[in-house]
Amino acid sequence: MAQKTSRPHAPPTLSVKGRDVRMRTIGILVLIGLAIWFIAANTESVGIRMWVPIVTLPLWAVLTVTLLVGLVIGAVLAHRRAKR
Template sequence: MGTKTSERGTKAGRRGPELTPGRIAVLVLAALALIFIFENRGPTEIRLLVPVVTLPLWVALLATALIGAVCGAYAGCVRRRRR
């Protein structure tokens, strides 16, 4: 007995990752953000409330992007739970 396949040729009940326009846009923006982050490698001073921290700009940009991604993922999870 073989497994049933749908019209698209995938196994029944399993769908592969679809490349939607939204996912393509996110991938392009992520690639551009990474290029921007790694092109800005000079040291910079950042004031964190009271202390002044000197670190490479790419570290600050990458940390900010990661914090934003975590906040966005959390907001998406909360939104899905409320439905």
């Protein structure tokens, strides 16, 4: 359960083995675990049309590249927003 701290507007935390862990960190870890499970469960080969040629790759590779590209785009956008 979330514990209140003495700081106003402190992020909600859980105590795990004596350490305070932010709820956001736990949520991110759960999403990472689900992404890894989803990628590992999809092992079929798929054909992808890249304008003209059709490339056949394992679906896990396509999903991994898509995830990495999404993470890079998200990091760039977050960095640009933090600069403002």
